[in-house]
Amino acid sequence: MSSPERDTRREIIETAEGFFRQIGYQKTTVADIAKSLRMSPANVYRFFDSKKAINEAVAERAMVELEAAVHEIAARKRPAAERLREVLLASHRLNAARYVEHHHLHEMFACAMEESWDVVRGHIERYDAVLDALIREGVAGGEFTVAEPALATRCVRTAFVRYLHPLLMSQCAALPSPDAEAMIDFILIGLGHRPKGAA
């Protein structure tokens, strides 16, 4: 794809995300997006063959942004347990900023969960790969005691879902929940981690 085409694609995605934030996915039309960009709907359809395809691109952009942030943290020179904590915290904060502060974006996410399962699944597989590498490093370095790192990875991601899933973050806000840091303490113990100073 040539550079001007890439720019147009990016503009469509950003404009669509703006509409999804303001009025929600369902109410946004391709015509709204086109008008806001001063182009014809037909031109938008040259880049995305449906509103669903636009939604997929918006969801994917959010996921790729989160993946970039966690890759940067995972590459730091720090104990694996500290990096795992930072990866989970950063993911929670990014999703809270995106979905809790802009509750209309739930619709976009719910829609991706329903209609664009491959995009969601790909993201979760890449996210698990980051957790998995950190857990294996922690086991190799004696920080964690885990018999099956692949299983432990899924336990960690599953135990933390309340802090990552847009709908749960909203639904559980009014319930007595541990804060994300306390939940990560619990998860690290589940990985056999002993905090400094503990026996």
Place this chain on the structure above:
Amino acid sequence: MSSPERDTRREIIETAEGFFRQIGYQKTTVADIAKSLRMSPANVYRFFDSKKAINEAVAERAMVELEAAVHEIAARKRPAAERLREVLLASHRLNAARYVEHHHLHEMFACAMEESWDVVRGHIERYDAVLDALIREGVAGGEFTVAEPALATRCVRTAFVRYLHPLLMSQCAALPSPDAEAMIDFILIGLGHRPKGAA
């Protein structure tokens, strides 16, 4: 309330739940429920002043049923860790049977989460009380090592939400997840439990 009135109330709740299973909460009308019971809508409204109130009663019945099951398990004469495992497993199985096998009931549950928050909150508080008592017993008996049982209770419930929450059970079904038993193993380690035979 006299006994015939209690029976009528129960019949309305059971009939409503049947409709919610078959066609969902949104499509069910008070007139449908009344007709099926060969009574007038006005008579149904003598017992419940709105469809929302009927939904609350249906949701509450499901929650009370789950609470009765976990109380029975918690009262057994067995190690606390075994009872905690059984409590979580039984809760998962009851909710899976109710909501995954009857996906229309999601609507009823989602609606209760939105509109009848006090009912949901009361249930979660009573559920937490069962977990809390088991964790305190386990700490007293040397099975668990936990500094703050109240916080640990919330960590356990939060770590297990994927196995209890109707929407998540469906959404996560296609993802690589630990089975409920493996997740409970992870949670027990988080409570400082050492499996038999471990150092």
